Amino acid sequence: MAPSSLFISLLLAILLCICPTNARPLKISESMLNFICSKTEDPAFCKQALKSDPRTATTDLQGLSQVAVDLANATAAGTYPLIQTQLNQTKDPALKQQYTVCLDSYKEAIDNIEYAREKLSSKDYIAANQAASACMTDATKCQDATTTTEAFSLPQETKKLFQLCKITFLISVRLSAIN
Ligand SMILES: *[C@@H]1O[C@H](CO)[C@@H](O)[C@H](O)[C@H]1NC(C)=O
Ligand SMILES: *[C@@H]1O[C@H](CO)[C@@H](O)[C@H](O)[C@H]1NC(C)=O
Numbered sequence: 001m002a003p004s005s006l007f008i009s010l011l012l013a014i015l016l017c018i019c020p021t022n023a024r025p026l027k028i029s030e031s032m033l034n035f036i037c038s039k040t041e042d043p044a045f046c047k048q049a050l051k052s053d054p055r056t057a058t059t060d061l062q063g064l065s066q067v068a069v070d071l072a073n074a075t076a077a078g079t080y081p082l083i084q085t086q087l088n089q090t091k092d093p094a095l096k097q098q099y100t101v102c103l104d105s106y107k108e109a110i111d112n113i114e115y116a117r118e119k120l121s122s123k124d125y126i127a128a129n130q131a132a133s134a135c136m137t138d139a140t141k142c143q144d145a146t147t148t149t150e151a152f153s154l155p156q157e158t159k160k161l162f163q164l165c166k167i168t169f170l171i172s173v174r175l176s177a178i179n
Contacts, residue, residue, distance in 0.1 A: 065171045069117045072164035079157045101145035109138035125176035135165035
């Protein structure tokens with residue numbers, strides 16, 4: 001075999017090996033995960049939460065925004081009925097007041113998360129930012145209302161909700177910057 005045809009075969013072999021890999025959608029890198037999570041109050045929680053979803057290992061930033069919005073929804077929609085039950089059962093007027101505020105905030109948060117999901121799907125990242133930011137405000141409203149410690153795990157769940165809405169916010173900001 002002439003050296004030049006050997007070179008061409010090698011080149012072809014390399015191209016055939018590399019091209020299919022490059023054709024795949026751009027996977028989220030560890031450094032992008034670190035970058036996004038470094039902007040949250042609890043980077044370890046952020047990374048652990050995102051990585052708890054198997055999609056995170058193979059998806060791009062657009063896909064990661066869906067992961068974040070699903071996690072936020074799961075926390076909000078999962079905690080809402082718990083607040084409802086507590087509100088129903090408590091006789092303490094202070095707790096009643098606190099659960100009423102939180103039930104309202106969670107209802108708004110669930111709506112905002114749903115809206116953020118729609119806007120992320122249609123790649124309207126500015127509207128998605130606003131919805132995720134509104135969800136952070138909703139979580140803060142409940143957090144400010146929970147003064148007593150009897151409120152089951154409500155303070156922890158609300159902190160989680162805030163973080164997940166913030167992660168959704170940070171990803172949509174990143175998406176709006178690169179799209
Ligand atoms: C939000 O979470 C709840 C509870 O896990 C689930 O029933 C609901 O289908 C979720 N909504 C969406 C749009 O995924
Ligand atoms: C609240 O309590 C009433 C009865 O006191 C009951 O009928 C209702 O199902 C309860 N709701 C929740 C969400 O627990």
